[in-house]
Amino acid sequence: xxxxxxxxxxxxxxxxxxxxxxxxxxxxxxxxxxxxxxxxxxxxxxxxxxxxxxxxxxxxxxxxxxxxxxxxxxxxxxxxxxxxxxxxxxxxxxxxxxxxxxxxxxxxxxxxxxxxxxxxxxxxxxxxxxxxxxxxxxxxxxxxxxxxxxxxxxxxxxxxxxxxxxxxxxxxxxxxxxxxxxxxxxxxxxxxxxxxxxx
Amino acid sequence: xxxxxxxxxxxxxxxxxxxxxxxxxxxxxxxxxxxxxxxxxxxxxxxxxxxxxxxxxxxxxxxxxxxxxxxxxxxxxxxxxxxxxxxxxxxxxxxxxxxxxxxxxxxxxxxxxxxxxxxxxxxxxxxxxxxxxxxxxxxxxxxxxxxxxxxxxxxxxxxxxxxxxxxxxxxxxxxxxxxxxxxxxxxxxxxxxxxxxxxxxxxxxxxxxxxxxxxxxxxxxxxxxxxxxxxxxxxxxxxxxxxxxxxxxxxxxxxxxxxxxxxxxxxxxxx
Numbered sequence: 095x096x097x098x099x100x101x102x103x104x105x106x107x108x109x110x111x112x113x114x115x116x117x118x119x120x121x122x123x124x125x126x127x128x129x130x131x132x133x134x135x136x137x138x139x140x141x142x143x144x145x146x147x148x149x150x151x152x153x154x155x156x157x158x159x160x161x162x163x164x165x166x167x168x169x170x171x172x173x174x175x176x177x178x179x180x181x182x183x184x185x186x187x188x189x190x191x192x193x194x195x196x197x198x199x200x201x202x203x204x205x206x207x208x209x210x211x212x213x214x215x216x217x218x219x220x221x222x223x224x225x226x227x228x229x230x231x232x233x234x235x236x237x238x239x240x241x242x243x244x245x246x247x248x249x250x251x252x253x254x255x256x257x258x259x260x261x262x263x264x265x266x267x268x269x270x271x272x273x274x275x276x277x278x279x280x281x282x283x284x285x286x287x288x289x290x291x292x293x
Numbered sequence: 294x295x296x297x298x299x300x301x302x303x304x305x306x307x308x309x310x311x312x313x314x315x316x317x318x319x320x321x322x323x324x325x326x327x328x329x330x331x332x333x334x335x336x337x338x339x340x341x342x343x344x345x346x347x348x349x350x351x352x353x354x355x356x357x358x359x360x361x362x363x364x365x366x367x368x369x370x371x372x373x374x375x376x377x378x379x380x381x382x383x384x385x386x387x388x389x390x391x392x393x394x395x396x397x398x399x400x401x402x403x404x405x406x407x408x409x410x411x412x413x414x415x416x417x418x419x420x421x422x423x424x425x426x427x428x429x430x431x432x433x434x435x436x437x438x439x440x441x442x443x444x445x446x447x448x449x450x451x452x453x454x455x456x457x458x459x460x461x462x463x464x465x466x467x468x469x470x471x472x473x474x475x476x477x478x479x480x481x482x483x484x485x486x487x488x489x490x491x492x493x494x495x496x497x498x499x500x501x502x503x504x505x506x507x508x509x510x511x512x513x514x515x516x517x518x519x520x521x522x523x524x525x526x527x528x529x530x531x532x533x534x535x536x537x538x539x540x541x542x543x544x545x546x547x548x549x550x551x552x553x554x555x556x557x558x559x560x561x562x563x564x
Contacts, residue, residue, distance in 0.1 A: 126371070133366055137359060143344075146352035162354055163362055164482070170366045172532055174373065175512075181337045185344045192343065196311045201481065235349035253312040254343055255350065260307045261314045272303075279306035282339045291341040 118183040126173035133170055140184065141166065144191040151195040151257035161198055165191045192254070199257050238288035246281030249274055301325040305332050309339030316535045323508040323536065372531065373515070468492060468541060468557040472523075476539060480564040484531040487539060489517060490524045495543060501525075502548045504540035505533060506559060514539070516548050537562050 118139055124132035144165055149158040169187055176186050239247050245267060252263045264274040285291075304313065304322055313319050326332050462478040472491035479485065492501065501517035514530035530539070541558035 128371060130363070130366060134363065137362060141354055141358070142351035143347040145354040146350040147347045149352055150350050159354060159358060163358060163365065166362045167365050167369060168532075171369060171371050174371065175532065181340055182344070184348075185337075185340045188344045188347045189340055191347070192311050197481070197483075231345065231348040231351070235345050250306075250310065250346075253307070253310040254346055258312065259314045260312045263312065275303045275307055278310065278312070279303055282306045282309065282342050285342045285345075286338045289342060289345050291338050291345070 119178055122173050122176045122183045137166060140187050147191055148195045150255045152198060161194050165194050196257055238285050241288055242281045242284055246277045249277045250281045302332055305335045306339055309336045320508050320536045327509055464560055466558055466560045470557045474558050478562055483533040483564055486527045486529055488525055488527045498546050499543055500546045500548055502542055502544045504552055506538045506540040507534050508536040511551055533562055533564050535564055
């Protein structure tokens with residue numbers, strides 16, 4: 095069935111919260127029924143954070159573009175498997191995206207390539223700073239990251255933006271595995287409260 | 294791993310950031326999640342934090358990507374809507390008993406694998422002939438599977454992508470009712486192709502249904518098409534997660550949301 099133009103205007107005019115989260119849930123329902131116009135709206139909403147995170151984890155632009163395309167295609171294919179009970183649509187998409195990026199770096203060839211490229215990239219602090227420029231989202235996340243202890247902040251950013259396993263994070267920060275687990279969890283709890291995420 | 298056993302709850306943050314080290318740890322935490330409602334809620338909240346971090350790291354990709362993705366979307370078939378069950382402990386127990394004895398059963402029919410592999414790698418006809426000579430009956434099935442794959446490859450891009458993937462794993466296993474399932478697994482993309490040969494014919498009103506049997510939930514992977522000369526045409530299954538097994542059950546037509554009979558196949562998928 096062909097999506098009609100009136101669908102497009104409906105999606106554009108739909109009210110959204112600041113990140114468009116609620117609206118995105120509705121869009122995914124339409125995508126699950128094969129609505130390509132709805133998918134375009136999902137693409138426009140999600141491609142920035144998807145590419146941003148994958149790029150941050152993988153670093154290599156061409157690999158990042160490849161994985162970004164895979165992720166977006168997976169969103170199209172698996173839209174029917176999105177379950178609002180398990181969290182918002184943006185979170186569903188980002189979970190797929192981050193996992194795909196992680197899968198890519200845990201494969202050995204990619205890891206070697208990444209090691210090579212990581213030589214050009216500054217220490218974790220710079221990555222965080224880079225991540226948090228202007229824009230409301232960035233400002234909010236920066237403020238909340240700033241409320242963490244240094245080791246909480248570094249553990250979380252090394253794991254999420256850096257794509258390191260917690261064992262690697264423990265080694266990088268020279269703390270025990272047990273400490274890293276706790277710091278990441280405590281830090282995320284603090285972030286959750288600071289960002290006002292309902293749980 | 295003593296620490297982990299004592300306090301799996303503490304790993305919720307690590308899990309939410311995809312920072313566990315191994316599939317084993319992941320499986321273990323998934324099992325824990327299954328029993329721990331508060332953990333599931335916590336992970337959900339942490340994932341939302343991660344999503345906020347993703348939006349904060351937003352970056353524009355090359356503009357031409359949009360047209361590329363839309364073109365791919367236009368020619369990509371979507372997964373059917375499936376009723377998913379977020380496994381509760383009761384459900385876990387329901388399928389747990391037969392998992393252990395099935396997981397060890399690896400009755401690989403090497404020669405079928407060899408031929409499929411040869412096919413996937415576009416090996417020559419002479420190798421096919423050579424293999425065929427080794428076992429006339431088996432060769433017939435192999436050739437049929439190969440022919441089916443060939444046909445499907447010409448028509449199905451998804452299939453072609455898997456067969457053309459750089460690192461595919463070939464798996465096969467006999468079912469407990471006889472016959473063999475052959476799987477071409479693309480672990481990197483978490484997808485597979487499965488074809489079967491020699492499964493007993495079912496009475497009308499019954500179908501063979503494929504499942505991805507994971508540590509957290511069981512998801513239908515569709516029905517096996519009706520066999521032609523004992524061979525079913527390849528089925529593509531996607532969205533495989535760590536710990537998944539490929540299961541096959543006999544179900545009332547037109548298939549069920551969750552398996553209702555003991556699987557006749559449960560093939561571990563190394564992803």
